[in-house]
Amino acid sequence: MPDVTKTDRFQSLCTQIRHFDQLPAEVVKNLAACAYLQRYVAGQVIYLEGEPAEAVYLLQRGWVKATRMSRSGREQAMLFLQAGEVFGDVAVFLQSPYPGTVTALEAVEVWVLPGDDFLKLVVRHASLALAVIRRLSERVLHYIRLVEDLSLRSVEQRLANTLLQHAEVQAGQLVVPRRHWATFDEMAVRLGTVRDVLSRALKTLETEGYLKVEKHSIVLLDPAGLQARGEV
Amino acid sequence: MTQENPTSFDQQLRQTVLEHLATCQPDGLEDLHVGVMNGIVHLAGQAQTVENRQRAASLVEQIPGVRGVVNRIDAPGAPSPGRTIHLDIHASQENQGKT
Numbered sequence: 001m002p003d004v005t006k007t008d009r010f011q012s013l014c015t016q017i018r019h020f021d022q023l024p025a026e027v028v029k030n031l032a033a034c035a036y037l038q039r040y041v042a043g044q045v046i047y048l049e050g051e052p053a054e055a056v057y058l059l060q061r062g063w064v065k066a067t068r069m070s071r072s073g074r075e076q077a078m079l080f081l082q083a084g085e086v087f088g089d090v091a092v093f094l095q096s097p098y099p100g101t102v103t104a105l106e107a108v109e110v111w112v113l114p115g116d117d118f119l120k121l122v123v124r125h126a127s128l129a130l131a132v133i134r135r136l137s138e139r140v141l142h143y144i145r146l147v148e149d150l151s152l153r154s155v156e157q158r159l160a161n162t163l164l165q166h167a168e169v170q171a172g173q174l175v176v177p178r179r180h181w182a183t184f185d186e187m188a189v190r191l192g193t194v195r196d197v198l199s200r201a202l203k204t205l206e207t208e209g210y211l212k213v214e215k216h217s218i219v220l221l222d223p224a225g226l227q228a229r230g231e232v
Numbered sequence: 233m234t235q236e237n238p239t240s241f242d243q244q245l246r247q248t249v250l251e252h253l254a255t256c257q258p259d260g261l262e263d264l265h266v267g268v269m270n271g272i273v274h275l276a277g278q279a280q281t282v283e284n285r286q287r288a289a290s291l292v293e294q295i296p297g298v299r300g301v302v303n304r305i306d307a308p309g310a311p312s313p314g315r316t317i318h319l320d321i322h323a324s325q326e327n328q329g330k331t
Contacts, residue, residue: 073299
């Protein structure tokens, strides 16, 4: 007898995942049947780079970070992912080891879909294959924009754009909340720079009156000006 | 467009690391995970003590072909792995032997 709670919870998550929200109920039910829920604490490794890719992961709760060590031994953050994201899929499709290490940044719940089962379902259901293709296409677009960002924009411009992307309205102000794991180091890695350079860029934008750095948030005082500052 | 495929060297090195750890059976380790990329060995899992954790990394460092170790094994009081690691440990050891 199917676990109704488990299936409901999995279906509910699928409605939050872009393109998976269009999947027929039967496909979601088949995915749920082979998925199991796994919990991780902050700092715990979900998988390592260079490990055989045995599963695809659907993030139910919490944030995770994907990092990769360069050949020269320097860690670079690749992605920060939150609930409703899928990861581990690229390596499963390529049947290669995972290209990066994924670590829980806080208490995390993930649905684990064994790679073989997932591949069989993709082959069986065109709607799932299409959803996967759409997600991968969006990721290609993301990386095209990232390449543009890294090659054309200064750290201050990248910082301005990133802050605007992550801002939310709180009590009538545009605010970028800082999660407890979002240290300056993490932010620097995300922008492809180092802590000192990020600190100087933040100070510059603060001095110019675009923002105010507070203990648990960054208040955007002049979003329009910041947008102009982020343009090439 | 190039496709990233693991080198057979990394796969072989991972197998060697797993076999070496299975032979040495270091104490106080659970749920050990091993990944290898570009000759850099990544370790994760749980250790009872910092010493158990360090012992696992030391065993791996001895293996020829290992350029460096990223030790993410969790243990009470264990430090977070650094953002940069010491590489080419065998070359360093050989150089130390010459001086």
